[in-house]
Amino acid sequence: MYEILTGPLLWIAFAVFFVGLAARVVLYFLGLDWRLDRVAYKPHMAYGLKGAFRSVYRWLLPFGTYSWRAKPIFTVMFFAFHIGLVIVPLFLEGHAVMIRNGLGINWPAMPQILADVLAIAALAGGLGIAVRRLVLPEVRILTDFKDIMLLVLILTLLASGIIATYHTANYSFWITLHVLCGVIVLLTAPFTKLSHIALFFCTRIQLGMDFGIKRGGMKSNFDW
């Protein structure tokens, strides 16, 4: 099972992930329409890009926006969750080894202790987000089956990875589960809400341009 998952299937999953997300990004920008969106993108590109940069930058910064500051607990959970999910998979020693062996490139890795801290923080953040989703009526009303499944998938991915690192007794079970979740994430990302991995930047850039060009960006900067 593990061999199949880490063999050709993994490479197929990566291909689906990268090609799929790239396609969604390209289609997103191709589908923008100054008449329908009512934003004159091209004639005021400089203002647009300035607005886009500001909006992406401020939203990537913890507490960088009014909205992040208004919800500090959520913000901490959110960034713990997302930082762990982005950084750890890329620079975990175990993953770096796979990349080095698979692609023959000298991939950097982070110290195990840092990876542990980030992964555990991500798990805690994710659990917090899940609890919040179930407890707060304003979030519960929005929650559908897919949201739950997505959270279960990501939390399982994180937990199995952490357990596999430390509980060598059932290592092969946990690592197989971990890789399986990882493969599912890669395969489904372009077709589910996980597509926000790429589309976050697209929609943020778009609204940043909207504010930068049309909604006053030429008079004063929108203070996110």
Add this chain to the structure above:
Amino acid sequence: MPEGTICNKRPVASREDLDALLADSNGKKYYAEMEELDVDAEKLWATIQKTMKSRTKTWLDICAHCGLCADSCFLYSVNGRDPKQVPSYKIQSTLGEIVKKKGNVTNEFMRMCMDTAWSKCTCCNRCGSFCPYGIDMGVMFGYLRGLLHSQGFVPWELKIGSGMHRLFRAQMDVTVEEFVDTCEWMVDEALEEWPCLEIPVDKEDADIVYMINAREAKHYPEDIVEAAILFHVAGENWTMPSEGWEMTSLSMFAGDWEACKMQVDTVYGAMERLRPKRMVATECGHAYRATVIEGPYWAGRPDGKPPVECLHYVEWVAEALETGKLKIDPTKKIKEPVTLQDSCNYVRNAGLRDCGRIIMKHIAEDFREMAPNKEHNYCCGGGGGFNGIGRYRKQRNVALKMKREQILATGAKFVIAPCHNCWDAIRDLEEEFEIGIRWSFLKPLLIKMLVVPEHLLPQE
């Protein structure tokens, strides 16, 4: 019933159509007919396929359902944090469902969408700035309003409103003759106090063309003469067009995009005809947004800009005060605590947050900011057409509570509201809750505080 006699998918095309709507008291017959109106699912879906591209489609698609938009919405807050008032829920359960069902929705569903689109969202766009993805529910509700309008599911007053724009190029039945007469009459009234005052109509190549909200011509013409006095004192070379003077667009509230284009084409026509250097807009948020921010797109102008540079009244006043064109007598500055209402339409949606502060610096000794303010300010409670729809008066009155709390928290009893719609909402707020406040546009205040040059005063 495919179409009713007054509630139907056809826009108002004649005086008879308009009179039939106006004759229907409170829209009783109109809403009764609406209950029988057929939904043209095929046309609805075709429109969606043609007009819902990247932006709206992706917004609906990737919403993370995180609920971060909930607290951004004043209607959610003032309605006891009702989960059904969460912006994301409101749009997903209306537009989202129409898209999911490919337009195959029932009459009852469309009426629910209408109630949601016009009584649970003022298109203030505050939620959009709280969403990590930048999903702007206000924009989507604007889009939904357009779909609903095309199917005849639009509040009675707004069908009348956009009909007025179609017939009169104004939100009220004010003709060119009536408008010019009103200007002349108002100047005659003021001449005793302001010798040499004039309202130059259709003067070509002036520095400023001044444009207004039709309600000023119809219901408070003193506002026009106040503007004239201020231009007069500031020494501006200005004019008003006899045709194309109306900047508002109830059709924008109604989602009647065709009427929006008809309206704004008339306004731009006046600019092109008179070739002023700049346009100054009256104290109205939605008029500014319609003519300056959205208008260029309705008119199909690729640069997204009107034919001449356009200023909102707060911009002109701030500039006139800063450059000394208008001088304030320091002894006449407002002494009592005073607060300022930021209009969503020209502050959050047009970047004019600083002008109000510049003006307050010149005219007020104890200016108190509302919290939150500037681009994070809350809607007055009556935006997006909410103020004018009888069917939703109860909900509108609840919506005023946020502004009541904000004003009370400043400790000020006096509110400056340089926006018609906000002015109305604050007036209604006082009527509804009696918190002992007063409110004002800028013009009458400025006139009281001005240092008037000797030669402009009446000779004894």
